[in-house]
Amino acid sequence: MKSFELARPTSLDEAIDLLPKGRGPAEIDDARPLAGGQDILTEMKDYLITPKRLVDLAGVAGLDAYQSAPDLVLGSLTRLARIAADPQIALHHRALSIAAESVASVQIRNQATLGGNLCQRPRCWYYRNESVPCIKKGGAECFAESGLNKYNAIFGGGPSYIVHPSDCATALVLLDATVTKRGPRGESRMPLEQFFTLPSEGSVVRENVLKANEILVQVEVPAPKPGWTSTYLKFKERESFDFAMSAVALSARIEGDTIAEARMVLGAVAPIPWRAGEAESFLAGKPNTHATWKEAAEIALAQAEPLEHNGYKVPLTKGLIQKALRELSGGESK
């Protein structure tokens, strides 16, 4: 890893002041925020980025809010292990609890923060390879589009085909979370769903709306509406720990034999947490039967555009959707 200046500010304004003012690629590499370090240090060890300064957020006041469920307030420095261990979160926001517990290993969850999890960079192996000048690093081409794309996007791809790696992001978009960010011009709030950006919309070298000198302050999750329950299903290639190959975050209000309402977000299939809006509309008011689950899964994947090596994500995700619906129905197929 290349050496850098380690700044340890104590206030948000001081931290923001230590971050780059410009927006060009050169300025962005001047300084970066450091939270738990579980992602950024691996990027620096691989020389994907070589910031001249790291701005350590650990001592910054105002990033450590923690209000447990049902109305959740999670400061960006909240450790994933704390979220996973909170019984109130497990009770009221089950999808988030499962997602946080599914991230990486025990050791990493003890150190990783929620803010860092949401702002982590993609895992696409072309991006993670120092010698590949891919579009995510300011190059001209996405090598995954016609290359080895087993782990890449089936929705929302182009010009980059990364998938968003964060488990918590998928669960938190499902739970209608709001984020607060702060920059030189003060604080603003927005739905988490609008925080993430497709490569075709925002800057292709970023995955969200944050500017280089903006800091994610906290995440808020409203109490679940009466009767709603949620779950998170993650499929990974090995059992111990891994990133998702596909994931489904699902919440629903089931009344007797009817799915009154449902919400669905797919993970690891697109550059952002992928809202399955058409499947949600389809499910509203439908009989809670296996045939309904199957059709919802077909609808959710109808627009998928697999690349050469990731076609398996289509049936895999359909299967996860049906499994998630069965789980929220108490395991019974009618």
Next chain:
Amino acid sequence: MRLLELEINGDRLHVAAPPHWTLLEVLRYELGLTGTKQGCDKGDCGACTVLVDGKPQLSCLMLGSAAQGHAITTIEGLLPAHRAQGGAGADPVQDAFDRCGALQCGFCQPGMMLSAKALLSENPTPTSTDIKHALSGNLCRCTGYTQILEAALLAATKTEEVL
């Protein structure tokens, strides 16, 4: 260089290290505590696991400065801590790994034992599932894990009946 004030295995130490050095590098290359292993150096293997205030964390993904203000336990600290508490022989976890032959090359062992230690401090009567979960961030490329699981169970019961 940066002067760090660290608490390692109960000792307060002052050590100078460049700001980009990880805790792992400070331990191995400044302090000579080579029990903590450098495997992948990127979070994948768990060989560099140390306890930070009793919780397992990866010293390869932690800057030296981030260790300040926390009690760090490395594998070298288990025996002295056990003896200081009036224990005889080896620390029960180390003893159980030894008895069960839970190692071959030994590279994963310090991290594996510290993860097991942290689990047992939190949950003295873990099930096999609890143990598998707690050790799932530690890779072993030699043993096939069976004896490691047995060792953790033995350390938990402190009897040989489980074998």
